[in-house]
Amino acid sequence: MKRPSQTVAVLMRRERISGPMARWQAWRWLLVDVVTHEEGFGQTPRCLVRTEDEQRWLFPNMEVALYTDDAEGYWLNVTAPHPCWFVLWRTDEEPGEEGYAMARPERVSLSYHDAGRWLDAQETVEQVPAPVDVVDWVRTFVQANYTPEVKKRQRPQSFQSLTDRFGQPASVSTGDRRSRKPPSGESA
16 A cells, blocks of 8 residues: 655755854755655756855755654644654765855655654754645545543552552551651660
8 A cells, every 4th residue: 555645856055154154164055845746847956046145955855755654744834833844854964066165955854753753853943834635635644643642640659658668568557757766675
């Protein structure tokens, strides 16, 4: 059975930094958009706009698949106030042909769980709003594949019996231990 998927393209912008921050970093990369892939985009990244202060790059042909075991992550996204695409991207270690390190989108997802895992791994993750038709596509998938887990009522901690570290019943005394008299023949 084939997974539901879409092929997308990611738009990234390289922009010149002005002001005091420019002393440490002259340029930065930002996520601009995620759009539906079209044949005319080709298969390799390419620069669409180049000025003195900005470059816009298109990274085509990235697949976004939906997995039934991550239906809760999609549900969290489509029920959020602003459903979005999550894009994990990395910067090349070394300067490329252009003379600078390129930003490269690695993964695109619609799952909150994916984004959380990537952030926990200290990856660069950005988000942009998802269009209504994509949100509807994911919502249809969620309705067919997600069943919320029934939460069992947890018994309050105060009503649970006390046990020691070996699992034996334990008792707690609230009296002052210093005022107890030692058994006969023992000193305090």
